[in-house]
Amino acid sequence: MSSELIETLWRQFGVEAGEHFDLLEKLLSATPGDMTDSERIAALFRSFHSLKGAARAMDLFAMEAVAHRAEAILGRVRIGALPLTEEVASPLLDALDALRGLAETGMRDRRDGKPPADLLARLDALGGETSAAEPVPASPPPPPARLRENERMLGLFVGLLHDGMATLTRALDLDNLDGEGLRTVDDTADRLELACERLNFLPFADTLRRFREALAGRDADGILRELQGVATASARIGRLTGKDAGGAILGTLLADHNAQILAQGSARADALLSDPAALADGAAAGELAGLLDRMASILDILRLPRGSALLRVLADVMRRAPAAGHAEWTILLADVRGALADLAARTSRDPAADLDADGAVALEGRLRAFVDAVSAEMEAGEARRPLSADELSAFGLDPGLLRFLSPDSTADLRAAMTDPSVRLYEVTAFLETSVEVASGFVQWMGSKVRAITNWPEFIDGKTWLRVLIASPQELPALADALTGIDPGGGFLRIRPCTPSETAAHGETASAAGTVEEPAVPVLPAVAPTAAAPAAPIRSAAAPGGGVLRVPGEVVDRFMARIDGMVLLSGDLNATANDLRLEKALAALAERLGEGDPALRALQEAVEHHRRDLLDLDAQLSRSVDRLREAALDLRVVPIETLFNQFPRVVRELARIQGKSVRFVMEGGEVRIDKSMVETLYDPLMHMVRNAIDHGIEMPADREASGKQPQATLCLRAIQRNSRVVMEIADDGRGIATDAVRAKAVRQGLLGEEDSLRLPPEAVREFIFAPGFSTADTVTETSGRGVGMDVVRNAITRLGGSIAIRTREGAGTAFAIDLPLSAAILRTLLVQVDDQVLAIPDRFVEEVCGFTADDFHQVSGCWTVMRRKRVLPVVRLADALGFPAEGEWPPAGPGQRLVVVLRQGKRRIGLEIDRLLRRGDLFVRESHPGLADVPGVGGVSLLNDGRIVIILDGDELYRLAAAAQRREAAAQALHPGIDADS
Numbered sequence: 001m002s003s004e005l006i007e008t009l010w011r012q013f014g015v016e017a018g019e020h021f022d023l024l025e026k027l028l029s030a031t032p033g034d035m036t037d038s039e040r041i042a043a044l045f046r047s048f049h050s051l052k053g054a055a056r057a058m059d060l061f062a063m064e065a066v067a068h069r070a071e072a073i074l075g076r077v078r079i080g081a082l083p084l085t086e087e088v089a090s091p092l093l094d095a096l097d098a099l100r101g102l103a104e105t106g107m108r109d110r111r112d113g114k115p116p117a118d119l120l121a122r123l124d125a126l127g128g129e130t131s132a133a134e135p136v137p138a139s140p141p142p143p144p145a146r147l148r149e150n151e152r153m154l155g156l157f158v159g160l161l162h163d164g165m166a167t168l169t170r171a172l173d174l175d176n177l178d179g180e181g182l183r184t185v186d187d188t189a190d191r192l193e194l195a196c197e198r199l200n201f202l203p204f205a206d207t208l209r210r211f212r213e214a215l216a217g218r219d220a221d222g223i224l225r226e227l228q229g230v231a232t233a234s235a236r237i238g239r240l241t242g243k244d245a246g247g248a249i250l251g252t253l254l255a256d257h258n259a260q261i262l263a264q265g266s267a268r269a270d271a272l273l274s275d276p277a278a279l280a281d282g283a284a285a286g287e288l289a290g291l292l293d294r295m296a297s298i299l300d301i302l303r304l305p306r307g308s309a310l311l312r313v314l315a316d317v318m319r320r321a322p323a324a325g326h327a328e329w330t331i332l333l334a335d336v337r338g339a340l341a342d343l344a345a346r347t348s349r350d351p352a353a354d355l356d357a358d359g360a361v362a363l364e365g366r367l368r369a370f371v372d373a374v375s376a377e378m379e380a381g382e383a384r385r386p387l388s389a390d391e392l393s394a395f396g397l398d399p400g401l402l403r404f405l406s407p408d409s410t411a412d413l414r415a416a417m418t419d420p421s422v423r424l425y426e427v428t429a430f431l432e433t434s435v436e437v438a439s440g441f442v443q444w445m446g447s448k449v450r451a452i453t454n455w456p457e458f459i460d461g462k463t464w465l466r467v468l469i470a471s472p473q474e475l476p477a478l479a480d481a482l483t484g485i486d487p488g489g490g491f492l493r494i495r496p497c498t499p500s501e502t503a504a505h506g507e508t509a510s511a512a513g514t515v516e517e518p519a520v521p522v523l524p525a526v527a528p529t530a531a532a533p534a535a536p537i538r539s540a541a542a543p544g545g546g547v548l549r550v551p552g553e554v555v556d557r558f559m560a561r562i563d564g565m566v567l568l569s570g571d572l573n574a575t576a577n578d579l580r581l582e583k584a585l586a587a588l589a590e591r592l593g594e595g596d597p598a599l600r601a602l603q604e605a606v607e608h609h610r611r612d613l614l615d616l617d618a619q620l621s622r623s624v625d626r627l628r629e630a631a632l633d634l635r636v637v638p639i640e641t642l643f644n645q646f647p648r649v650v651r652e653l654a655r656i657q658g659k660s661v662r663f664v665m666e667g668g669e670v671r672i673d674k675s676m677v678e679t680l681y682d683p684l685m686h687m688v689r690n691a692i693d694h695g696i697e698m699p700a701d702r703e704a705s706g707k708q709p710q711a712t713l714c715l716r717a718i719q720r721n722s723r724v725v726m727e728i729a730d731d732g733r734g735i736a737t738d739a740v741r742a743k744a745v746r747q748g749l750l751g752e753e754d755s756l757r758l759p760p761e762a763v764r765e766f767i768f769a770p771g772f773s774t775a776d777t778v779t780e781t782s783g784r785g786v787g788m789d790v791v792r793n794a795i796t797r798l799g800g801s802i803a804i805r806t807r808e809g810a811g812t813a814f815a816i817d818l819p820l821s822a823a824i825l826r827t828l829l830v831q832v833d834d835q836v837l838a839i840p841d842r843f844v845e846e847v848c849g850f851t852a853d854d855f856h857q858v859s860g861c862w863t864v865m866r867r868k869r870v871l872p873v874v875r876l877a878d879a880l881g882f883p884a885e886g887e888w889p890p891a892g893p894g895q896r897l898v899v900v901l902r903q904g905k906r907r908i909g910l911e912i913d914r915l916l917r918r919g920d921l922f923v924r925e926s927h928p929g930l931a932d933v934p935g936v937g938g939v940s941l942l943n944d945g946r947i948v949i950i951l952d953g954d955e956l957y958r959l960a961a962a963a964q965r966r967e968a969a970a971q972a973l974h975p976g977i978d979a980d981s
Helices: 003-028 035-058 061-078 086-109 119-129 151-172 179-198 203-215 218-242 247-273 281-299 305-319 327-346 357-383 389-394 400-405 407-418 435-447 475-485 499-504 552-575 580-592 597-635 647-657 672-696 699-704 737-746 752-755 762-766 788-797 875-881 953-973
Strands: 424-429 450-459 461-472 492-496 636-640 662-664 671-673 711-720 724-732 802-806 811-819 824-832 835-840 844-851 856-857 860-865 869-874 895-903 906-911 915-921 934-939 946-951
Touching: 003 035, 003 086, 003 580, 003 647, 035 086, 035 179, 061 119, 086 119, 151 179, 151 203, 179 203, 179 281, 203 218, 203 327, 203 389, 218 247, 218 281, 218 305, 247 281, 247 327, 281 305, 305 327, 305 357, 305 424, 327 357, 327 802, 389 400, 407 424, 407 450, 407 461, 424 475, 435 475, 475 492, 499 788, 552 597, 580 597, 647 662, 647 672, 671 672, 672 711, 672 724, 672 788, 672 811, 724 762, 737 752, 737 762, 762 802, 788 802, 788 953, 802 835, 824 895, 835 953, 844 860, 860 875, 860 953, 869 875, 869 953, 875 906, 875 953, 895 953, 906 953, 946 953
Parallel strands: 662 711, 835 946, 869 906
Antiparallel strands: 424 461, 424 492, 450 461, 636 671, 711 724, 724 811, 802 811, 824 835, 824 915, 844 895, 856 860, 860 869, 895 906, 934 946
């Protein structure tokens, strides 16, 4: 096995194991009532079972040993021998932790680990198994237990069988079985299957598994067949144990069911066969074919092969639209009716009997010969049957082609449609100008391809010839051949018509001007209609189940390419709106006089060209936006991947603090950028801990205040356009505004009089101050004053915000508003010296222009007046520590550009060298060394390859304020310098 394949298997194992770990975490930490116990237990059992199989496949026997024991515990829970209490769930969670660790060891070291012996002993005690002092996971499995080694389990199993038979037979009446009924039958079969596995009745377990599969697919024949197997197996167990296992009653019910179906089917079939003219109708013939197939399936179960074979051949005849006027048809029908009457009589006996061998074989042979003769006649007529407009459209052909198709060309086209080795193409040729092209094209048509039909078409006043051809060659080979005939590409064009060329492969030819795009969407080919069996058949899932796992770096590279397209679109927009040429022409017209007709025509042509550019820019912008939105879907994941990490945390924290908490998750289907999941975990963890520690009261305190003793903590998500709002809410005591106010005063964050003037919502903002906490004591989870400032900073870095709603005594809710993706950032592109910088758009209030006379010094800092308010200004180069050129403060004529940076209610101006444009950037992963540079939030690339440094808005404000303070300090050291003079 190649190393590449081995690595692929390990990666696949890691992905699948991680999915099971997340699911188990969610299920084991679920709040009672979130799902039915049977659903929860079945899902837990399946996940542990799948982990066991996956571990065994990768030779991780220690992991297999732990998963097997957890599976054994859940097996006892499924059959009712053990309740799923806290005492049972806790060891299963420990088993889950051990499995995670063993999986990580296997993924890292590519070798097996060692299972914790104490955990195995605890799991064995719950699972009813005994283990050796030193378990050896890789040892061969123990021999199957003998039937009577566990009389108690055997007695329970026989009782389960007896009680479950009546439930299983409900599946025979599929039409009247609703969803709840299906779940009841499946759950009963599931319990019986598990019990069979525990007692080593493995063939019986396989029968029950196949029954459940047939039930899930609503396969009536499969259900009947497997129930017959259940009846046989249960009868055998009854004989071995001397107890009634329900086999007799199931056998009786099945016999009655089969007899009823056969009797009703025979009567209905005879009624349909009695009217040959009615059978010419496809609906009647189809009904009869389905009925005969169902009866044949029952005869298969009863082991009556001759009757079953005869009915299936007759069903095949019915599906092929029997010709009522055929010479042998009436005689055959009479003989068939006689055979069906004989079969009905024989199957009503006890035991049922099959048809006479000689008579059944002779009639079956006559029916097969009849089918062959009729099919040959029908196929000959079908080939020349006129095509429909829909059939032509499905192959990318103009429905107007119908008027050019003769019976012979129709037969050729149908043959090409059904031949997988042949492809259809449409060639457009202009043959009236070049003799060389015309002769070469005619020679190529006669030797390389097969023409089906042709028709003229008038294009720009010229007569072109369209030819529909069939060829086994691929599009590039044909296009190359036509390029050899017509090197300029002006007279010959070709386009594919079959879905395999355009929809499936997306091929294009290399010769420019040789390939013509399809005029209509290409749809899947219309395959010949096959005779469908009457019995329900479960459709097979497509490979991969519709899910394609793609490495994250591949998606990031794709996004980077789209980022380049976004920037190119911006360049096109700038070019389209560049009015320098129009201004130059206007100035020229003013000098030469506007009466010059040539100049006026030139102006009109330039204006027309500019409008075309603007239209193209609008179309390209819309296309790029749609492409980017589609690409973002590749980066987003359901937010439940984040939410599912918290049920266990809530469960453990509540248990430690002696509180009762019901944890509710809503909106798990909302999708966010995968890069945000890890970043959001810590902020949400802080808020969950705070809610349980500070917000939720003890059960006794809640009852005293008139609340339910069990608190509710809710984590929900809602998508609003391109934003996601997450909310974590509790019904606890709420935030005490007066306590926050008093603590803020004690910590010197504001004066007492000022605090009294603040509204409650402004007071509550102090909880986001660094080191702020209202807790009187420090616990393991909170009270250290580290948390909510970290929360706000993390959310702000993601481009989001956080808000508080609270009511004392009723609870608190924190609402986090985030962008759908952190990968695409709207920015303002500016230039300082030769470096392009990007300032996140949400930190930019506006860009203003000021002359040198607008700059004045106030308290040692340079400022400008903006809207009657003083705005401090620093050079962006000074704030970032870049080498700065030019005079400061600015001098001379002209305007200097200032970006007004905002942070909350504060503003500061940043003087820049050049303003480029606003644009969306794809944020790329930056080098760790660059990420540590103050003020740097990320990097991106322009379409010309230049690196763009994306600035962190909050850090940029801090750096600008620091540069302003340095400037004031330097001025204080040299008070004699008057910068205004």
